Amino acid sequence: MQNPEVFILAIESSCDDTAAAILHNDKVLSNVVANQLIHNQYGGVVPELASRAHQQNIVPVVDAALRKANIQKEQLSAIAFTQGPGLMGSLLVGSSFAKSLALALQIPLIAVNHMQAHVLAHYIEEEGYEKPTFPFLALTISGGHTQIIKVDHFFDMTVIGQTTDDAVGEAFDKSAKILGLPYPGGPLIDKYAQLGNPKAFVFTKPKVPGLNFSFSGLKTAILYFIQKKKLENPNFVAENLNDICASIQHTIIEILMDKLKLAVKETGIKQIAIGGGVSANSGIRNTLKETENIYGWKTFIPKFEYTTDNAAMIGIVGYQKFLTQTFETSSVVSKARIQL
Secondary structure, eight states: OOOTTOEEEEEEOSSSOEEEEEEETTEEEEEEEEOOGGGGGGTSOOHHHHHHHHHHHHHHHHHHHHHHHTOOGGGOOEEEEEEESSOHHHHHHHHHHHHHHHHHHTOOEEEEEHHHHHHHGGGSOOTTOOOOOSSEEEEEESSSOEEEEEEEETTEEEEEEEBSSOOHHHHHHHHHHHTTOOSSOHHHHHHHHTTSOTTSSOOOOOOOSTTOBOOHHHHHHHHHHHHHHHHHOTTHHHHHHHHHHHHHHHHHHHHHHHHHHHHHHHHOOOEEEEESGGGGOHHHHHHHHHHHHHTOOEEEOOOGGGTSSOSHHHHHHHHHHHHTTOOBOTTOOOOSSOOO
């Protein structure tokens, strides 16, 4: 029987966003994120700068989460934190804070796998949002990950396909950099793609066996294509930006969908849930929704604020682990790489 008064403080610090959330059982009371704008001038996340910014942000962010949720820290039932994967310096800031506060309050400590959290974000209680039933397939797409996961239960997950080199988010951002767009470029490609012709330019899709992905070859093809066109016409990118972005996005979406279709065929599972920062991409979201009518799939697309790195998704995993009393001691270690 569920405890009606479980309050989880969740902390997420795997990359460059410092986030804290308060959950009352499976319902989010607050979800606060502090972004680190300092990385924009470097064209990517600088790990040392990220960990320093986390140290500056974590106390104000946790305080804001508690105040927004209108609860006192003494009411907390447990503290959940991201154990990994992620940048080690960033992870250590979050884990150290969580350990210290849990010890001070004498409440349980819960370690959370960041990628499991992206999958289980679908189980946050939200009015009007339907939750997937087991089993289902999860497509986790972010700057660091591209995976197809077979989800049989909350903590029974199997990776059945993954990238062999670069993640899809990196493919978007590097393509944007080639086009001269500022970091982070993925959202800008999405923005311009909505105004362009997705079939204006053709990029070869990599041939990768099974359910695995590859994006390094596509990035190279885009680089050579742009270099060649700019030699012919120095203004090529400026004159064709919308069509280029639409064509790049169309190709990436086709790569993802080809593998998803194969995964459905191999497993017989027609429930598809997406998660991770790249699942905020409008083209991917729209294409996935269209599959319900085309292929008879049932698709689950999370609320926008639960797609990018956030603490609410850490909190829902923390709540499920609290129900099964899956706690850690202060000797638990952060891990830059961690398996599902």
